[in-house]
Amino acid sequence: MQAVSNKLAERLSDAPTTVSAEYKPRADGSTMKALAWFGARDVRLVDAPIPYITEPDDIILKVTGTTICGSDLHLYHGEIIQLQQGDILGHEFMGIVDRVGPNIQNIKIGDRVVASFQIACGECSYCKQKLSSMCDRTNTSGLQNVMYGHRDAGFFGYSHFTGGFPGGQAEYVRVPKGNVNLLPIPDSVSDEKALFLSDILPTSYHAVVDTGVKQGDVVGIWGLGPIGQCAARFALMKGATRVIGIDSVPSRLLFATERSGIETIDFSEHTDVVKRLQELVPGGLDVAIDCGTFHQPKMLLHKVEKALMLETDVSEIVNEMIRSTKKMGSCGLIAAYAGYTNHFNIGALMEKGIRLIGNGQAPVHKYWHELLAMIGAGKLDPTFVVTHRVSIDEFPELYESFDKRVGGVEKVFVETKFSSPPSAGAPRLSRVADWGSELYIV
Numbered sequence: 233m234q235a236v237s238n239k240l241a242e243r244l245s246d247a248p249t250t251v252s253a254e255y256k257p258r259a260d261g262s263t264m265k266a267l268a269w270f271g272a273r274d275v276r277l278v279d280a281p282i283p284y285i286t287e288p289d290d291i292i293l294k295v296t297g298t299t300i301c302g303s304d305l306h307l308y309h310g311e312i313i314q315l316q317q318g319d320i321l322g323h324e325f326m327g328i329v330d331r332v333g334p335n336i337q338n339i340k341i342g343d344r345v346v347a348s349f350q351i352a353c354g355e356c357s358y359c360k361q362k363l364s365s366m367c368d369r370t371n372t373s374g375l376q377n378v379m380y381g382h383r384d385a386g387f388f389g390y391s392h393f394t395g396g397f398p399g400g401q402a403e404y405v406r407v408p409k410g411n412v413n414l415l416p417i418p419d420s421v422s423d424e425k426a427l428f429l430s431d432i433l434p435t436s437y438h439a440v441v442d443t444g445v446k447q448g449d450v451v452g453i454w455g456l457g458p459i460g461q462c463a464a465r466f467a468l469m470k471g472a473t474r475v476i477g478i479d480s481v482p483s484r485l486l487f488a489t490e491r492s493g494i495e496t497i498d499f500s501e502h503t504d505v506v507k508r509l510q511e512l513v514p515g516g517l518d519v520a521i522d523c524g525t526f527h528q529p530k531m532l533l534h535k536v537e538k539a540l541m542l543e544t545d546v547s548e549i550v551n552e553m554i555r556s557t558k559k560m561g562s563c564g565l566i567a568a569y570a571g572y573t574n575h576f577n578i579g580a581l582m583e584k585g586i587r588l589i590g591n592g593q594a595p596v597h598k599y600w601h602e603l604l605a606m607i608g609a610g611k612l613d614p615t616f617v618v619t620h621r622v623s624i625d626e627f628p629e630l631y632e633s634f635d636k637r638v639g640g641v642e643k644v645f646v647e648t649k650f651s652s653p654p655s656a657g658a659p660r661l662s663r664v665a666d667w668g669s670e671l672y673i674v
């Protein structure tokens with residue numbers, strides 16, 4: 233799939249952008265540790281050149297905190313096209329400013345900042361509305377332009393389908409358009425609270441806001457990984473009276489009931505999720521949000537069709553959501569999808585008047601000031617979802633264990649040689665090999 237898409241992309245040629253993805257190395261040839269993709273389930277820690285200022289709007293960060301995301305698992309499984317061997321992954325990171333380009337006015341060397349997972353230009357019509365993930369000018373992928381009719385913003389560490397920018401699962405990272413894509417963090421906010429402004433907090437908040445959760449709603453959330461757990465919290469914050477989370481990982485179901493007090497459905501026990509939801513909520517959900525993953529089909533039919541490349545994505549969750557939601561209710565897709573799916577229940581969507589919303593890649597810039605203010609005021613503590621802390625040296629093992637959801641893992645803080653010690657109450661450094669024995673094979 234990668235080879236074919238890369239060949240096709242070559243023939244379509246690059247779409248014009250205002251930034252280049254390639255970085256210049258430092259003149260002295262010094263290197264850093266970085267996590268790179270080499271194939272399905274094959275990621276390796278490599279020595280890569282340390283980036284240097286390449287364009288006048290660049291900022292180079294020393295990474296003080298990074299992490300792994302459910303979206304990285306799509307790359308790990310080889311489900312996202314236009315990956316190339318040696319691509320440095322990672323789209324969620326924070327750091328200390330090490331170098332600034334000559335055009336940078338608002339940020340200086342030594343500042344502590346978090347990056348948005350998307351690279352926005354700050355000037356196009358989408359960026360002016362803070363819809364940073366929809367930026368028109370930073371993603372070179374001609375293939376995405378053809379497949380989607382338009383292209384999203386460029387993303388860090390997320391294949392050449394999203395611009396081919398080297399990511400932040402590394403000791404250093406180049407941030408193009410550093411003047412707009414970094415948020416300064418006050419000293420009073422710890423690294424473990426700040427890091428997740430790069431993605432999971434704005435993403436889960438956007439899912440809840442954009443799908444329209446309001447006071448008194450009954451909300452269903454498919455998938456209780458970090459995005460689902462945070463979306464459940466935000467739904468409660470917006471006044472939902474009931475939140476029902478659906479998953480099959482025992483530790484994740486327990487986490488949701490114990491830490492957030494929501495109801496859950498274990499889909500390995502209740503194989504007919506729609507029937508179970510109809511028992512629990514006879515009139516139907518007001519809002520359903522997909523926080524799951526498209527690379528984990530349940531039905532043999534989808535497994536076979538995916539294997540034969542007759543579809544790339546799976547419609548199981550979206551069909552369950554449409555059937556479980558009340559007439560004229562809303563369903564949101566914040567979970568990432570990449571291409572085409574079969575057996576989509578278009579009839580139920582139309583006949584029930586379901587508002588099906590593709591939430592898109594979350595526009596981080598639209599929300600990160602508001603969320604930082606919530607954290608500062610003590611109204612939001614993202615550390616509830618952080619279960620482990622590991623060293624960058626363990627990234628390959630972390631990919632494997634996060635994929636298999638070993639040891640009750642939710643979100644992980646990954647430290648580098650530039651990190652501060654863990655803050656009070658945050659997880660201490662652990663070795664992936666020592667995580668608990670609970671194993672859930674996908």
Ligand SMILES: NC(=O)c1ccc[n+]([C@@H]2O[C@H](COP(=O)([O-])OP(=O)(O)OC[C@H]3O[C@@H](n4cnc5c(N)ncnc54)[C@H](O)[C@@H]3O)[C@@H](O)[C@H]2O)c1
Nearest residue numbers: 302303435455457458459479523524566567568592593594
């Ligand atoms: N739109 C965005 O901006 C954005 C940003 C970040 C992540 N995402 C996406 O959000 C999703 C969740 O991210 P995460 O980090 O929590 O991922 P994760 O992989 O840790 O969690 C996904 C969860 O979904 C569960 N699941 C799988 N199949 C299911 C099914 N049929 N029904 C119910 N649950 C099911 C899994 O058991 C798992 O616990 C991913 O698809 C990710 O790519 C989107």
Ligand SMILES: [Zn+2]
Nearest residue numbers: 301303324431
């Ligand atoms: Zn992410």
Ligand SMILES: [Zn+2]
Nearest residue numbers: 353356359367
């Ligand atoms: Zn833009």
